Amino acid sequence: MGGVKTASQAEAGQTADQQRLITYAEAGVEAVREEMRRDPSIFYMGQGIGPRGGNFQQSRGLWAEFGGERVRDTPIAERGQTGLGIGAALAGSHPIVDIVFLDFVLEAICEIIQQASTIHYISDGKFKVPVVVRAAGGGIRSTGPHHSHTFYSFFMHIPGLKVALPSTPYDVKGLMKTTLRDDNPVIFIEHKALYNIKGHVPEEEYLIPFGQAAVRKPGDQITLVAMGQMVHRAMQATVRLEQEGISVEIIDPRTLAPFDKDTILTSVAKTGRLVIVDEAYAACGVSAEIAATVASEALYELDAPILRICTLPAPHAFSPSLDNYLVPSVDRIVSEVAALVGKKL
């Protein structure tokens, strides 16, 4: 399949009895805890992340270990929290601002884009802004129109911000540790439907660099790029597609900024076909950015039009029937990918 090591091969680097299975949420907590022990400048604030341990248990045990100065609950004031986090970062701290539900990052977006993303540049490199904005995006079980968004395209759009989008427990830990050692503002977006999934996470310390995609599954007929929860749906879809003789290579970018386009370009040169599965909307989304990049840098490798499978352009409906229809389902992925090679499934 070529020299690319799949993420699972990297993850499976340990012997069987060294591999632990922990949840996505636990992996995040571990990363934060280890880094907070290592670096006293890191502190954590957000709604409900103190004694409660976070709405998704994403900060469980941290308050008990580090106390209320370093792990502090905030009132409902996302702009205030984030603005203070940025100020603290300028003064030498490394705060994690937990927005909890990604939808509410909009309350803080002025601070993130106008202040956090610009200050290092406009101060001529004199000030660093090591602030982490952490939140869970995506829908699960009808979280509805105000709690289901996947806002990451506008962060990817802005120079000066790094954006991480882990889809497995292994990735959460590795990327969070890298995040907390990075001097730049990082938007760390988890997926609320993935908090309880389990995955292999080594005991030993490891970091995952930004800008390194993971090949989740090798294939040679179609390149499929997916993010967050969609990685898992794509994996399920390929089980069915493989049965029909359709070989799909699944690539998970893991970080949107910096973005690993080379892995995708190499894959498209092999397969000639590109599908992007994104839970966000298609218009001006990450899928559009990937499509444009491939069309401009690998046009002569394309043997078929680029296909984008995204949430249909409507607010996130509450009713499960509508919700499941709007957001890309495994069935929709199967049938649209199959149609790309002329099969009806």
Next chain:
Amino acid sequence: MKPPNGLATSLYRGMVEIREFELKAKEIFRSGKMPGFIHVYVGEEAIAVGVCANLRTDDYVASTHRGHGHALAKGISARSAMAELMGAVDGCSGGRGGTMHLYEPSVGFLGSNGVVPPGILIGAGAALSAKVRGSDQVAVAFFGDGAVNNGAFHEGLNLAATWNLPVLFVCENNLYATEMPFEQATKNTSVASRAAAYKIPGVTVDGNDVLEVYAKAGEAVERARRGEGPTLLECLTYRWFGHHEGDPGTSYRTKEEVAAWKKKDPIQRLREKAVAESWATAGEFNDIDNEVSRVIQDAATFAVGNPQPAVNTALDHVFSN
């Protein structure tokens, strides 16, 4: 009461430096050589100087769009600031920030700001960092009357009060937010009274009396440094000129009002009082005037002659390392 030796002259010098700097900046701007648009601090010098005279070098200041005064008072050199206004390479922000984005970590200057209330949050955030680190540094967040009706004011003050942060919130109430008179922007025209909503001390001072500002700010800084939390300091003042260069400032203000406030010039008031009380002589003040004049002229010559940053650095510093 006699101020400590040398305080009057040092406060005077600070104010004159700002005054001369701003007038010189206006002159360069009008000559067409200065890019962007500037918001000058003329008339409000007592506040920046009176507050910052209480601060250590390692204390923090977060400023506004009208921030040249804060920058100079906190210790950024005139040369460095003027070059920045020109967008030149030796400006404190390398020419990348300009008038509204002066940055200087070596003196704790966390930036003037093109957006209205974020300075409140940035200042409070720096105070939060100090507290978590267990340091006795304090932070000052400057803002105008235009900021107090914004959500960030509320969120910032509430968080600072709840967490007992070592920050001084200084409102430079010059009665107008661009062209909006304060009394038309809010029913409650007392900024200091808002402090009660957060259960922190709220103090109103004559923003054109540098000694009063110095004293009250000093109390608040000490309170913060002792760990007793934030204070809201409302300084009543007035800007002589329009909101920004190009705005005459008379379409929403009367000439009589402007003239009346000019008579309360903070620099003149200090000088007259100091001479009257024999804290210093006229000669000393004249020397200061001349010295500052030379410094500012030197800064202007330096800045106007300073080159622009090379274009091959345009993509530097988007990210750190």
Next chain:
Amino acid sequence: MSFAIVMPQLGLTMEEGTVSGWLKKPGDVVKKNEPLFSVSTDKVEMDVESAVDGTLGKIIVPVGETVKVGTVLAYVNGGDGEDITAIGSEQPSSEDLEESSAPQEGSIQPTSAPARSVVEQTSDRARSRQSVSPRARRLAKELGVDLAAVRGNGLDGQVTEKDIRGASAGPRDRVASSDGARRQLIAERLTQSVQTIPTFSVAAEVNAENFVALHESLKQSMAQAGGAKLTITDLLLTVFAQTLKGNSELNATWEGNAVSRRTSVDLGLAVATPKGVLAPVIRNLGSTNLQALVARRIELVEKARAGRLSLADLEGGVGTLSNLGMYRVDHFQAIITPGQSSILAVGQIRKRPWVSETLSVKPTVMLNLTVDHRVADGAIGAAFLSKMVELIENPQNFSWQSTASSGDGAGRRSNA
């Protein structure tokens, strides 16, 4: 309480249907069992009754739209349901549209007409261009393939990589038109065969008296039935195929490092053409009746002589029949086609001395079967040849015009 009116399942295989008429308007009273709308499918056109009493609400699927079975078409509201007609229609009426697009006094008028024709021209031009994927276009350039000669088999007839690779030159794959190229191809393949396939041959002289008689009678009856001309070759192909059908050892080829057995019988027929010998493959001989075989043989021979055979036509056979009986050749040995495991060489049918108990004169024919020794050993080859001999000498045991489903051909049902 709203009741959903859905596209009904009007037949076991129905997957979608078209609303061909609404018999009520929104706001009308609807009674249970009263016809409410009509549906048309590829098989049927019928009215559908309402299952409830109530008032018809907003119509979601209008006349003329085709939707999947189970799709909601409209709602019927219970007696105390809300008045849905109060909700304004979403589509502006066509009159509204015309009004609003009428140009203002003295403004943009002049440019509106030319703009439309520019767009049309562009799309005309686009339509006449062949749809070729960027990858295919690049490959065509690299491989020197003429796009105009390539047929697209991708989505919507687009020319894709696969089509270019299929059409591109490669010495083994080309059905080229130049003599030199063809000879080179034949030379390469035969050399490869001789160098890589270990062979043995078995031969027999066969009494063809009965076989010739069979040919005469079948030829006549088929001609009378309006069929094409039956030849000895056709009958020989049938013999070869039927024997393969009942003999799995030789219905196999050597692939990779093992014997690979087959389920169908596909045989090549050597055809001499002006540009060299070609052996197009007739497929599925085990289930082809004589009529069909003749037709197929004629078609392929014509294609071969006209140089119109495709790669697919030449690949996949398990063995080949080479009949040189039209020449004064008694017997000969042929070379196995690479990828196959046997070749049957047939000489001329001539009157020759024949000894059974006494000496007589019979028409005989010499068969020579060359076999890939990796696939079968001598005894297998010999037994196979013997079976063919038996079939030729005693053709009455086989029903020639229908397909036989087993080797012995005795009274079995045909699979046609």
